[in-house]
Amino acid sequence: MSAFQTPPTPFALTLGDINSAAFQRLKKHWEQELENARRENDADLDEAKTARLRGRIAELKRNLALEHPVQRLDLPPGMQA
Numbered sequence: 875m876s877a878f879q880t881p882p883t884p885f886a887l888t889l890g891d892i893n894s895a896a897f898q899r900l901k902k903h904w905e906q907e908l909e910n911a912r913r914e915n916d917a918d919l920d921e922a923k924t925a926r927l928r929g930r931i932a933e934l935k936r937n938l939a940l941e942h943p944v945q946r947l948d949l950p951p952g953m954q955a
Contacts, residue, residue, distance in 0.1 A: 887940050901938065908934040 891897055911934065915927045 885940075886943065892941055897941075901941065904934050904937050908938070 887897070908931065911927055911931050915924065915931065919927065
């Protein structure tokens with residue numbers, strides 16, 4: 875692949891970032907927010923509120939996923955970092 879065809883490197887945290895006190899505090903906060911959002915989503919909400927809440931849940935899950943290494947699906951086997 876030429877430089878023009880190579881996709882950008884995805885954002886990833888280092889092991890030091892993940893193990894930092896700040897990230898651990900954020901993770902705990904996001905987990906609590908996710909639990910609250912899921913509980914709220916179980917209530918009888920109108921369509922717009924449900925859609926907004928589902929977006930918030932997706933955002934929280936995305937934040938929590940920062941803890942896990944990113945696997946590049948666009949690279950052939952054996953070329954993963």
